Amino acid sequence: MKLTIKNWTGVATWRWVANDDNCGICRMPFDGCCPDCKLPGDDCPLVWGQCSHCFHMHCIVKWLQSQPVNQQCPMCRQPWKFNNK
Template identity: 60%
Template sequence: NTMKVKILQWHAVASWTWDAQDETCGICRMAFDGCCPDCKFPGDDCPLIWGACNHAYHLHCILKWVNSQTSTPLCPMCRREWQFKG
């Protein structure tokens, strides 16, 4: 006995995630597939930025962090000198 199923309709659902090692931003602790506390909507306006050390942060979080440092900015996670990944 085989049962045949006829699919009348189907809705594809797509989701996207950033390719980061962590699930959340190390600065604001908000999810990478969301956005930083300063933004209302995730996406192009709140991209992820990687450092040379491969740690990722929301663009706005790392910019605020870099601008708040009085000396050479360090990665908030590993304390290596912060450099934006080329």
């Protein structure tokens, strides 16, 4: 028996590669988006600190703005520095 494929549709998925499944600030999954965004992806990127903790970019920026004196990682309390991978 021979089969002829008349139509084929490729499907792909994407996932952020992070050290956790959820943002430590908003607790939303990384494959979703933060509460400020409507769609996941490039408009809601992840950022890592030098301490290796990962957050939605919008979440950590808000967190740092709320901590004007001691800008620390919300998970480990080390001074927050963006990791330039």
